[in-house]
Amino acid sequence: MTALSEEITALCRSLGACDVGFFDTPLELGHGITVAVRLSDAIIDEIDGEPTLTYFNHYRSVNALIDHILLRVGLLLSANGYRYITVAASQSMPNLGKYRGRFSHKMGAVLSGMGHLGRNCLFLHEKYGPRVRLGTVLTDFSAGVKRETTDTDYICASCGRCVSACPAQALYGADFDPGNPDAPLMDYRACSEHMKKAYQHIGRGAVCGICMRVCPKGHESRRYGNK
Numbered sequence: 313m314t315a316l317s318e319e320i321t322a323l324c325r326s327l328g329a330c331d332v333g334f335f336d337t338p339l340e341l342g343h344g345i346t347v348a349v350r351l352s353d354a355i356i357d358e359i360d361g362e363p364t365l366t367y368f369n370h371y372r373s374v375n376a377l378i379d380h381i382l383l384r385v386g387l388l389l390s391a392n393g394y395r396y397i398t399v400a401a402s403q404s405m406p407n408l409g410k411y412r413g414r415f416s417h418k419m420g421a422v423l424s425g426m427g428h429l430g431r432n433c434l435f436l437h438e439k440y441g442p443r444v445r446l447g448t449v450l451t452d453f454s455a456g457v458k459r460e461t462t463d464t465d466y467i468c469a470s471c472g473r474c475v476s477a478c479p480a481q482a483l484y485g486a487d488f489d490p491g492n493p494d495a496p497l498m499d500y501r502a503c504s505e506h507m508k509k510a511y512q513h514i515g516r517g518a519v520c521g522i523c524m525r526v527c528p529k530g531h532e533s534r535r536y537g538n539k
């Protein structure tokens with residue numbers, strides 16, 4: 313790991329990130345940095361059949377923190393002579409497709425070696441499961457490191473709780489295939505339309521969280537600190 317990548321990691325952790333990863337990509341500036349921030353177990357555990365107003369506020373607060381961390385990383389990269397593009401924690405780019413962002417945080421996190429995707433179509437961090445939110449900085453800085461996930465036990469194999477719990481029947485129950493990362497795992501339209509219709513009174517239909525709440529990989533997360 314280079315001195316700058318160590319500085320970036322220390323900066324992110326000092327600002328609240330639980331994990332930082334580096335990856336290469338053929339897209340944009342050639343490299344990327346994934347920042348993960350943990351969600352509150354106590355707040356997620358309150359989700360019971362529908363999201364809560366507390367979760368909606370938490371979701372927005374964590375997104376704002378991630379966006380701040382991304383900018384701080386970008387400024388550090390810039391000060392060291394590198395270019396950067398911050399990819400917001402939650403921002404759709406309608407010109408790229410209705411439910412797409414500029415860059416898939418989930419794919420960046422997989423490439424960073426932090427974990428893999430679950431049948432709930434969420435990123436499952438090797439320690440914290442789906443109870444993290446992600447952000448990405450694209451950059452021409454290469455950290456020159458390749459981390460392999462230590463989580464080789466693909467937990468979805470004997471599960472399917474998220475598929476059964478989804479009130480929109482939006483999850484296909486398919487396993488993520490790293491060799492075919494664009495294969496669809498869910499019906500984004502069904503998910504979005506259900507949230508808008510059923511949870512308009514909670515965060516204007518922008519959050520749900522049920523498929524995160526039920527995932528046993530997330531239940532394990534309370535065993536870990538951030539270090």
Ligand code: SF4
Nearest residue numbers: 430431468471474527
């Ligand atoms: S609830 Fe079960 S099937 Fe769904 S993502 Fe979590 S471990 Fe995988």
Ligand code: SF4
Nearest residue numbers: 478480503520522523
């Ligand atoms: S967020 Fe809610 S509606 Fe969307 S896939 Fe998960 S459980 Fe289903």
